[in-house]
Amino acid sequence: MIEYKKFILKNGLTLLAHRDRSSPIAAVNMLYRVGARDENPEKTGFAHLFEHLMFGGSKNVKSFDGELQIAGGENNAFTCNDYTNYYISLPKENIETALWAESDRMLYPDITQQNIDTQRSVVIEEFNQRYLNQPYGDVWLLLRPLAYKVHPYRWATIGKNIEHIKNASLCDVERFFDLYYSPNNAVISIVADIEYEKIYDLVEKWFGEIPRRANVERQLPAEPQQTELRTLAVERNVPLTNLYKAYKMCNRENPDYYVCDLLTDVLAGGKSSRLYRNLVKNTNLFAGANAFISGDIDEGLLTVSARLLPDVDVEKAEAAISNEIEKMRTECVCEYELEKVKNKMEASHIYSETGILNKAMMLGYYEMLGNADLINDELKYYRSVTADDIMRVSENVFSNERCSVLYYKSDGRNNF
Amino acid sequence: MNDIVKLNRSVAPEIKLPDGILLPAVNDIRLQNGLSLSVINTGTADILRFSIVFDAGTRYQPQFLVAASTLRMLAEGTEKYKSEEIAEQIDFYGASVDFDIDRDWSCVTFYSLVRHFEKIMEIAEQIIKYPVFPEKELNIYKQNQKQQMIIERTKVSTLAREAFVSALFGKNHCYGSFAQPDDYDRLNSSMLSEFHEKYYSSSNAFIVVSGKISEKEIQIISDTFGKKTWGNPQKAEPERQKIVTSPEKTVYISKPDSVQSAIRIGKVLFNKNHRDYCGMFFLNTVLGGYFGSRLMKNIREEKGYTYGIYSNIVCMRDSGYLTISAEVGNEYVKSTLEEIKNEILRLQQQKITKDELSLVKNYIIGDILRSMDGAWKIADIYIDVRQINSNLKHMEQIFDEALKISPDRILDLANRYLDTATLTTIIAGRG
Numbered sequence: 031m032i033e034y035k036k037f038i039l040k041n042g043l044t045l046l047a048h049r050d051r052s053s054p055i056a057a058v059n060m061l062y063r064v065g066a067r068d069e070n071p072e073k074t075g076f077a078h079l080f081e082h083l084m085f086g087g088s089k090n091v092k093s094f095d096g097e098l099q100i101a102g103g104e105n106n107a108f109t110c111n112d113y114t115n116y117y118i119s120l121p122k123e124n125i126e127t128a129l130w131a132e133s134d135r136m137l138y139p140d141i142t143q144q145n146i147d148t149q150r151s152v153v154i155e156e157f158n159q160r161y162l163n164q165p166y167g168d169v170w171l172l173l174r175p176l177a178y179k180v181h182p183y184r185w186a187t188i189g190k191n192i193e194h195i196k197n198a199s200l201c202d203v204e205r206f207f208d209l210y211y212s213p214n215n216a217v218i219s220i221v222a223d224i225e226y227e228k229i230y231d232l233v234e235k236w237f238g239e240i241p242r243r244a245n246v247e248r249q250l251p252a253e254p255q256q257t258e259l260r261t262l263a264v265e266r267n268v269p270l271t272n273l274y275k276a277y278k279m280c281n282r283e284n285p286d287y288y289v290c291d292l293l294t295d296v297l298a299g300g301k302s303s304r305l306y307r308n309l310v311k312n313t314n315l316f317a318g319a320n321a322f323i324s325g326d327i328d329e330g331l332l333t334v335s336a337r338l339l340p341d342v343d344v345e346k347a348e349a350a351i352s353n354e355i356e357k358m359r360t361e362c363v364c365e366y367e368l369e370k371v372k373n374k375m376e377a378s379h380i381y382s383e384t385g386i387l388n389k390a391m392m393l394g395y396y397e398m399l400g401n402a403d404l405i406n407d408e409l410k411y412y413r414s415v416t417a418d419d420i421m422r423v424s425e426n427v428f429s430n431e432r433c434s435v436l437y438y439k440s441d442g443r444n445n446f
Numbered sequence: 447m448n449d450i451v452k453l454n455r456s457v458a459p460e461i462k463l464p465d466g467i468l469l470p471a472v473n474d475i476r477l478q479n480g481l482s483l484s485v486i487n488t489g490t491a492d493i494l495r496f497s498i499v500f501d502a503g504t505r506y507q508p509q510f511l512v513a514a515s516t517l518r519m520l521a522e523g524t525e526k527y528k529s530e531e532i533a534e535q536i537d538f539y540g541a542s543v544d545f546d547i548d549r550d551w552s553c554v555t556f557y558s559l560v561r562h563f564e565k566i567m568e569i570a571e572q573i574i575k576y577p578v579f580p581e582k583e584l585n586i587y588k589q590n591q592k593q594q595m596i597i598e599r600t601k602v603s604t605l606a607r608e609a610f611v612s613a614l615f616g617k618n619h620c621y622g623s624f625a626q627p628d629d630y631d632r633l634n635s636s637m638l639s640e641f642h643e644k645y646y647s648s649s650n651a652f653i654v655v656s657g658k659i660s661e662k663e664i665q666i667i668s669d670t671f672g673k674k675t676w677g678n679p680q681k682a683e684p685e686r687q688k689i690v691t692s693p694e695k696t697v698y699i700s701k702p703d704s705v706q707s708a709i710r711i712g713k714v715l716f717n718k719n720h721r722d723y724c725g726m727f728f729l730n731t732v733l734g735g736y737f738g739s740r741l742m743k744n745i746r747e748e749k750g751y752t753y754g755i756y757s758n759i760v761c762m763r764d765s766g767y768l769t770i771s772a773e774v775g776n777e778y779v780k781s782t783l784e785e786i787k788n789e790i791l792r793l794q795q796q797k798i799t800k801d802e803l804s805l806v807k808n809y810i811i812g813d814i815l816r817s818m819d820g821a822w823k824i825a826d827i828y829i830d831v832r833q834i835n836s837n838l839k840h841m842e843q844i845f846d847e848a849l850k851i852s853p854d855r856i857l858d859l860a861n862r863y864l865d866t867a868t869l870t871t872i873i874a875g876r877g
Contacts, residue, residue: 052490054815063773090455099738100805101461106737119819121812126459134455151750155706159753159773163705165600239453267703269596300542301533312643317593339589354557370538377540377559380491385820 032383034393035226039234041242042214045400047229047358047395048221049315050386056122056300060132061398063217064210065112066189067182067250067328071138075189078109080206084116085202086145088139101127101340109187112327113398119387126232130216136211136378141203151217153195157188169438174224175332177276177434183262212243219393227411252371253278253329259430260375263437263444270317271338274436275355277427279323279332282399288411289423290332292324295371296363297321297334297354302370304354305336313350327399332427344437358424362417375412422431463811467845469838470824475664477672482652484828488821489658491533492560495825496667497654498574499833501682502645503550505620508637510629515587516638516646517545517552522583524572529583532569536786539564539592549621550684550763551833552645560658567670574646575676579638592630599627603773605699606708606874613697613870614714616690621762647677651833656825667848686764689714692870699874707779707875711786712769718761718834722859724847725766727840729859730759733804734770735794736813740789741770749785751778763833768863775875783871793860797853810848814841 034048069076084107085094098105103120105128119130161167180183189195218237220229227369256278280286298305298321305319318337324330334355338347382388396404473485507513521536521543522529536543539562543557554574558566581661597836598604615622653671655663690715727735734741734757741755755772774782798806818824818841831840 050490053819054464055812055819091458093738095738096805097458099736099809099812102808102815104464104737104809104812119812119816121463121815123462123464124459127461130455130459137455148747148750152753155751155773155775156753157704158775161601165597165772191542214691235453267600269600270593278468302530302537307530307533310590317590337593340594366538369828370534373540374537377493377542377557380493380559381542381557382489384493384822431555 032193032389032393034402036397036402037230037233039213039238039242041238042212042242043233043237044217044397045230045233046217046219046397047226048219048389049223049226050221050389051223053223054121055119056125056128056220056224057385057386058118058125058128058132059219059387059390059394060116060217060218061394062211063215063246063398064114065110066185066187066208067111068248069182069185071185073180073194074185075153075187075195076198076202076206078187078189079195080203081107081109081114081116082149082153083141083145083203084135084139084430086142086149087140088131088135089140091134094131094135095130097127103128111183111187112434115394117387117391122224125220125222125224126236126261127366129232129236129341132379133240136140136213136216139207139211140159141200143200144283146198146200146203150195150198151182153188154192157192157195161188166195166272166438169272169436170272172264172438173274173276173434174438176260176436177278178253178442180251181248181328183253183326183328208243210246212241213237213240215246216399217394219390219397221390221393226285230308231260250328256432256434261437262433262435263439265439266320266418266443268438268440270340271342271344271440272335272438273338273344273351274335274438275332275351276331276434276436277429278432279330279427281329282327284326285411286419286423288408289415290427292371292375292412292415293358293420294323294332295374295423296367299356299371299374304357305334308354309336309350315339315347315350319351324437344439355428359421359428361421363420365417368415368417368420372412372415379409449808460782461779461808463808464815465849467814467842469841470818472828472838477668479648479672479675479823481648483664483667483672484652484654484832485659486654486656486821486824487659488656488824491610492658493557494560494563494655494659494663495555495557495822496570497553497555497825497829498650498651498671499551499553499654499829500646501550501684502552502641502650503548505549505684506645506682507641509632510623511633512624512637512641513552514547515584515633517547517590519579519584520545520554520573520577520610521639523578523580524801525578526572527569529580532573535565535569539565548762553829560663563663564666567666571670574671577642579635581635581641582671584633584635584638586871590632592627593623593628595627600875602701602704602706602708603771605701606771606872609699609874610710610712610769610870610872611699611767613692613694613872614689614712615693615765616747619687619689621689621765632664638733644678645682646677648675649679650677650682654825654829654832656821668822672798675828684763689765695869696871697873699872701875704875705776706773707776707873708771708773709779709782710769710771710872711783711869712767713757713870714864715766715768717764717766718836718840722863723759723761723853724844724860725855726759726863727844728806728810728848729793729856730757730768731810732788732798732802732856733757735810738805738809740792741786744789745782745785749778749781751775751782755782761834779873779875787866790860790864790866794857794864798856803853805852807848807851811845814845
């Protein structure tokens with residue numbers, strides 16, 4: 031249970047504050063409601079590049095990182111398809127340094143051409159390091175455009191290809207900032223051993239005068255209902271063949287979201303899960319197997335993946351996976367199994383409440399979803415899922431017409 | 447927009463930093479059988495973490511992979527429970543278990559809800575004292591781990607890391623050797639049983655618990671692990687091996703299809719008990735130990751050659767080393783190596799400015815505070831310092847050194863330890 035207070039400033043900035051008396055550190059999290067899904071299809075990867083540029087300094091804070099480091103702080107950020115999240119932790123005495131720096135870049139970011147040139151190069155190296163130079167690193171660059179044809183989830187946050195990043199211009203940067211980096215499109219969440227009124231006063235002091243801007247009008251193209259099984263086979267210089275079956279699932283608001291989350295735990299949550307026990311341990315076909323949901327705001331993906339042992343016949347492996355999926359559709363999970371995944375969910379929720387930075391991020395995330403109360407209420411929704419729900423949603427989700435399959439094959443070069 | 451804004455933003459808010467750290471209280475208890483139990487009570491939520499650390503790292507193994515496999519197979523069958531039963535119970539009670547191993551130590555960690563702790567300790571006892579290493583489970587483990595290792599070894603970073611330690615310590619040294627995938631084929635159940643019997647005992651371990659802990663939990667631990675001595679009564683005696691650094695100062699490992707190359711540069715230093723450790727920790731932070739470091743600023747933020755470049759001081763029980771690591775575009779390898787060298791020379795030739803000195807001091811102070819945020823992190827730190835026969839006072843030493851270190855001392859350390867002629871360079875990639 032996390033107690034918190036919520037305030038909305040006149041300019042529309044939402045503030046969530048939670049007092050944690052156990053830590054000498056303050057966490058300041060700033061979430062902007064903008065992600066890769068808001069990008070122009072011809073300029074993908076931009077939200078993420080922009081995140082890099084936000085560290086280039088602002089009118090009064092020449093070095094964002096430097097000012098925070100002098101204050102004993104550390105900061106970083108990440109970009110997802112739905113939102114962009116900046117976070118700072120520092121000794122609580124210096125919380126104003128964080129608010130000063132964070133508000134200054136909301137007001138007057140100072141993004142130069144040189145800045146863009148360097149960060150473009152950094153992001154290209156990031157692309158290489160994380161997506162191209164890792165075994166299986168490009169899986170989602172392949173799966174997303176297979177599963178989505180219209181909706182912007184069809185590209186990854188890093189972008190469709192390097193060319194898009196290479197072409198980013200100062201003009202794009204200014205436009206993006208004006209559209210999305212406004213107080214009324216942001217959520218700031220603060221966890222510290224500081225009184226609520228004091229937190230409010232400080233946030234009001236540093237952010238209160240930032241003018242509200244036009245609200246974001248988001249009209250994303252809806253993904254049309256998928257009506258056919260899609261498959262893609264690629265060969266790569268990797269040791270083992272991987273198989274991915276990505277099924278369309280509901281959006282984050284739909285109560286069935288919780289059912290999907292639990293049903294992937296039945297399949298793959300821990301070593302007692304079905305895929306591990308039945309497939310990895312008992313068939314001699316797989317080196318590993320997994321099932322997970324993407325957790326997106328709009329309609330997401332429920333993916334079942336497996337890593338095949340060398341020389342295993344792909345059809346045989348796929349049949350074994352389909353068999354497990356079929357059981358989800360046709361047989362009720364027993365009460366014990368359901369109780370187990372709920373217990374696990376509850377425990378991992380409680381474990382995640384240690385550490386102030388985690389809590390600040392979670393508050394911001396749930397507020398972005400629509401209501402920070404979810405941080406405390408969500409367990410109830412998980413608890414209320416029934417065995418019938420699991421079967422009903424399984425039946426619905428696990429349909430070949432809404433499935434995209436990626437066969438990521440070893441090219442057999444075996445030079446390992 | 448200037449007219450709208452009334453607040454004077456051009457002056458940075460005042461900064462205050464603590465001149466000391468408030469160390470979390472650790473209650474050290476000697477259990478009846480002599481086993482040491484350290485209790486760190488930080489309880490806000492109803493959860494706790496139990497870690498038991500053994501002198502059972504890879505340095506003690508008679509052949510490759512025995513130590514890690516013994517540890518990772520502990521939960522795959524015991525005298526009382528089958529592998530599936532253990533997995534089932536751990537999942538059902540919302541617990542989780544981690545197995546960690548390095549060259550010197552192995553560690554089993556349970557995360558548990560307070561209300562299920564007794565049950566989890568019953569499983570922990572089985573896993574730690576009575577594992578049976580069933581052949582069937584071992585075969586699955588060997589098969590899957592071998593494949594995992596084959597995949598790991600397709601990464602340039604893995605190849606560089608392996609070649610690096612081997613060049614620094616010698617490929618037969620316990621800190622420089624590394625296994626090959628085929629080594630999995632040579633494992634059998636009795637090797638693991640033997641290793642377990644020799645090293646997993648009450649006289650070769652210590653326990654650290656953190657989170658919400660009352661007398662009841664302490665009693666449960668004491669009843670489970672602290673009454674009679676269990677296992678081999680002899681404490682492990684680490685053998686001191688001679689370090690043989692390769693005379694070859696630059697090693698290329700070819701991986702023709704790679705997009706980037708992994709670079710490792712460094713040398714053998716010392717462990718955390720060395721009188722210059724705290725100073726070198728500071729120097730390393732300046733060079734590449736944080737996001738604002740000289741290497742990061744120069745090679746990422748100015749040149750854009752890499753997504754990230756870091757330096758680290760890695761310490762083991764009997765030694766340690768400096769490592770500078772980055773993955774860079776193939777075309778940037780040469781320039782990156784030059785810039786790394788330039789940054790080291792700069793440390794040796796020019797005194798650090800007051801501004802940079804105080805920035806790094808403040809950053810380190812903040813970082814020490816951050817490193818003790820929450821029960822899990824404090825336990826990690828405490829285990830670390832216990833392994834060098836110290837306690838949380840060690841964190842105070844780093845803190846104090848950071849407060850008092852001078853530009854002259856940094857210059858002196860850079861000249862004493864970072865002579866570029868003594869550094870080993872590894873490049874894995876298309877090169």
